[in-house]
Amino acid sequence: MEKGILFVVSAPAGCGKDTILNELFKRTDKAGYAVSATTRAPREGEINGVHYHFLTREDFSEKIKNGEVLEYTEYCGNFYGTLKKSVDELILSGKDAVLKIEVEGAMNIKKMFPEACLVFILPPSLEILEKRLRGRGTETEEKICERTLQAKNELDYAKNYDYLVVNDDLNDAVEDVLAVFRAEKLRRERCIGLIEKVCGDLN
C-alpha cells in the first residue's frame, strides 16, 4: 500500500478555500480530512474515532505537551485540534490527508511533518479580495480593511509554501489543486523506490 501525503492548505479569509476543498472532495475519493480531536462531550449518535476523537481536557493537554497535537484551538471552553496520530492513520491507509490551517500553524506542521506538502490559495489580487468582502455586505468598512490587511500579512508566508494556486475561476482552482495532489505523488523524492520495483527480478 502506497502511503498518502499530508497536504496543508492555507488561504486568507475570503479566498474560497472551503469552497475549493468541498468541490475537490466531490471529485476525488483519494483525499480526506483527518478525524479531529475535541474535549467537548459527544452528541447523540457521534461515535468516538469516527466523528471526533473525544478526549478529556487532561488527555488533550498531555498530548499537546508531548507534541502529539499538530494544531489546536480553544473555542467556547473546549479544545479542538488534529492529532498527529489521526494524520498518520489516514496516510498509512493510502489516502491523502488534508489540513486547512492558518499560516503560522502551517509552518509548525512543516517542522513536525517535513514531508508535508504546503499549498497556498491566493486571491487574484488584494483589490479583488477587498471587493469580494465588501460585496458580501455583511461586514463593516473597518472590518473589511482589517481583513484585507491581514490577508496581506498572510501573503508574506506564501513564499514558504510548495505550491501557489490563484482562485480566480473556481473550477480552475479546484483542477489546479487536484493536479497538485496527483503530481506531487509522482515527484522523484516521493517514489524513488519505484525504480527498483520496476526492475524487480532483473535487478
Added chain:
Amino acid sequence: MEKGILFVVSAPAGCGKDTILNELFKRTDKAGYAVSATTRAPREGEINGVHYHFLTREDFSEKIKNGEVLEYTEYCGNFYGTLKKSVDELILSGKDAVLKIEVEGAMNIKKMFPEACLVFILPPSLEILEKRLRGRGTETEEKICERTLQAKNELDYAKNYDYLVVNDDLNDAVEDVLAVFRAEKLRRERCIGLIEKVCGDLN
C-alpha cells in the same frame, strides 16, 4: 504573458511514450513540440520555420559548435535536431515545450536549461515490458533481450528525473503527465513573482 516550461520526456522503447504524448496533445493545447531543425531539403509545401527550420549543413554544424542545438542526430546523411532558439520561442509565447529525448540527451538539456522539468515514463515492470515487446511478434528473441537490457540501463537514469510516471493504464498515464504539466507551473519556485503581483498597489 506567463512563460511556458520546457518538459523533457524520456522512456525506454516500448513504454508507450509516443502514445501518451499523442493522446496528451489531444487533451491540451497548452503544450507542443518545438519546431525541429534539419539539413534535408524542404519537400513541396513545407514552410521554413513552420514544418522545420531548414538549415545548411554548415549552419547546423556552426550552431552545434556554438551550443545552440539542444540535441541532434544524423539520419540518412542529414542532421535533425532541436535548436535552443525554437524552445525559447515556444515558451516565450506562453506554451510549454515538450522534448522527447533519450536519457543522456536529457541530462545534457538539464545542463543547458536548468529550469527544464524532466519526466520519466516507466513500464509497470521490466517483465511486463519484455512481454509487450514479445507480444508485438516483430522482433527476434535476441533483439527483445537486448532492448530489455537497454531499458534496465536507462532506468538507472530515472533517479535524475523530476517526476516518475508508470504507464500501466494509458489513460492514467496521460492524466498523470497532464497533472505534472499543470502542477509544475504552480510550484513556488516558478511563480514566486505572483505574490507581489497579487499584493499590487497595496504592496
